[in-house]
C-alpha cells in the first residue's frame with residue numbers, strides 16, 4: 001500500500017464517519033471562536049450553521065469550561081489533547097453527553113465529538129433498575145435504606161424526627177388467588193400510585209416485595225404526624241379498587257417506628273417497624289400500631305394466639321395438608337403425611353411451629369390431634385372410594401395424645417367411624433414420646449400392631465432411644481430427621497449417621513424414610529445408601545387436599561397408560 005493510497009482511504013473513512021453522523025467535527029480558532037461545523041455536529045446539537053453560537057464555550061456546560069481550558073492548553077503545548085467526556089448544550093437547552101477531542105491543524109483547532117447519550121441512557125436505565133422495583137417503579141429496599149440513612153445522618157445535626165411506616169396488605173394472597181396474578185399486579189401498581197399521592201414529595205414510598213411497602217416520612221415534628229399519615233394512607237387504600245367492573249376492597253396493616261425514639265439506625269428502625277406491623281396483624285389487621293419497646297410483641301402474639309386457639313377448632317380454622325412420600329428408586333407415590341395448618345383470620349396461614357407447642361401446653365392438642373386424624377382418615381377413605389390408588393396415610397401424634405389412657409380406643413373409634421382399613425394408617429410418634437414411659441409404650445404399640453395399624457418413629461436421631469428398646473418396639477418405619485438429611489452430602493458425620501440409621505433400620509426389617517429432601521445431590525446420596533422412601537421439597541411441599549387429589553388422578557392416568565409396559569407411575573417432575 002502506498003502512502004498516497006492510505007491517505008485517500010483514511011480521508012474516505014473519516015468522511016463516512018462524519019456522513020453517517022457517528023462523528024461530528026468542528027473547527028475553532030486558537031481562542032475557541034467557532035469557524036465552521038459539519039452537518040453531523042449541527043444535527044447532534046440541533047443547530048443550523050446560522051444559529052450556531054460564536055464560541056465553543058457557549059456550547060459547553062458551565063461546569064465543564066475548566067475541562068475545555070485544560071484541553072486547549074494541551075493542544076497549544078503538544079498539538080493534541082486526549083479525548084474526554086463532557087456535556088454540550090443543545091439548541092433546545094437540553095444537554096448531550098459526548099466524547100470530545102481536539103488537535104491543532106493549520107493554525108486552527110479541529111475538534112471531534114462522539115455522541116455518548118445512548119450509552120449513558122443504558123447506564124442510567126441499569127442504575128434505575130438496581131434501585132427501583134420493576135413492577136411499580138417505586139424505590140426498592142436498597143434505595144429506601146439509603147434514603148433513611150441519609151435522613152438519619154442529616155438529623156444528627158439538626159435533631160429532626162423521622163418515621164418509618166411498614167405497610168402490608170391484609171389477605172393479599174386471597175386476592176391474588178381469586179383474581180389471578182395479572183389483577184394482583186395491577187392492584188399493587190394502584191396501591192403504589194395511591195401511596196405516592198398521599199405523602200409529601202420529600203417522603204419516600206418504596207416497595208419491599210410481594211405486598212409489603214415502606215414509607216419514610218422525613219422531618220416530622222411529632223410522632224402524631226406519623227399517625228396522621230397512617231390514617232390518611234388507610235383512607236386512600238380503603239376506597240374500592242376496580243377490576244373488570246368489579247369492586248375489590250383492601251385493608252392494610254401498618255407498623256410505625258420513629259427516629260430517634262425507637263432506634264437510631266436503619267436496621268433498628270426497620271426492625272421496630274416490622275415488630276409494630278406484627279402487632280397490627282395480631283390485633284386483627286386493618287389498623288396501625290406504633291412500636292412499643294420492651295419486646296412485649298412476641299408475648300402479646302402468644303397471648304392472642306392462645307386465646308384464639310380454643311375457638312379455632314369450632315370455627316373450622318384448621319386445615320390438613322398432605323405431603324407426598326415417594327419410593328426409591330422409581331419415585332412411585334406410596335404415601336402421604338398429614339400436616340396441620342391454622343388458617344388464622346388475620347395472620348394468614350400459620351405453620352404448626354406457631355401453634356402446636358401452645359396447643360400442647362393448653363391440652364388442646366388432644367382435641368386438635370383427634371380432629372386431624374379423623375379428617376385425614378375421612379379424606380383418605382374418600383379418595384379410595386373414588387377409585388384412586390390406596391396409599392398409606394401418616395398422621396403425627398404428640399406425646400400428650402399418645403399418653404392418654406383413651407388413646408387406643410380413640411384411634412379404633414376413628415377407624416370405625418371413617419371405615420378406613422387400618423393397614424392404610426400409620427401413626428408417627430417421636431422417640432421422646434415413646435421413651436417417656438417405654439414399657440407402657442411397648443404395650444400400646446403392640447395393641448396398635450394387633451389392630452393392623454403401622455407405626456413410624458418420626459425425627460429419628462434427634463431424641464434418644466436405647467437400641468435395646470428399639471429392638472422391642474413393634475414399629476414399621478424409621479423417619480430420618482431432616483437436619484441430618486440437610487448436610488448428608490457435606491458433613492461426614494451426618495453421612496455416617498444417615499448410613500447407620502439406614503443400615504440399622506434394614507437390619508430390624510424397617511422401612512426407612514428420609515424427610516426434608518431438597519436437592520438432587522441429597523437424593524442421589526440417599527439412593528446410593530439404600531434409603532427406601534423420600535419426602536421433601538424436591539418432590540413437593542405439602543399440598544391442600546384438592547391439589548393432592550389432582551396428583552392422585554394424574555398417577556391414575558399414568559398407571560392406565562403404562563399398564564401394557566408394567567412400569568411404575570412416577571410422582572411429579574424431578575428433572
Ligand code: C2E
Pocket residue numbers: 323338339340351352353356365369372396397398428458459482515516517518535536537538541542
Ligand atoms: P414432621 O412430622 O417432622 O413433619 C415434617 C415437616 O418438615 C413439615 O413441616 C414439612 O412441611 C417439613 N418439610 C417437608 N419437606 C421439607 C423439606 O424438603 N425441607 C424442609 N426444610 N422442610 C420440609 P410442618 O408442616 O411445618 O410441620 C412441622 C411439625 O409440626 C411436624 O414435623 C410435626 O412434628 C408437627 N405437626 C404437624 N402436623 C401435626 C399434627 O397434626 N399433630 C401434631 N401433634 N403435630 C403435627
Ligand code: MG
Pocket residue numbers: 337396428458
Ligand atoms: Mg411427621
Ligand code: MG
Pocket residue numbers: 458459479481482515
Ligand atoms: Mg419429622
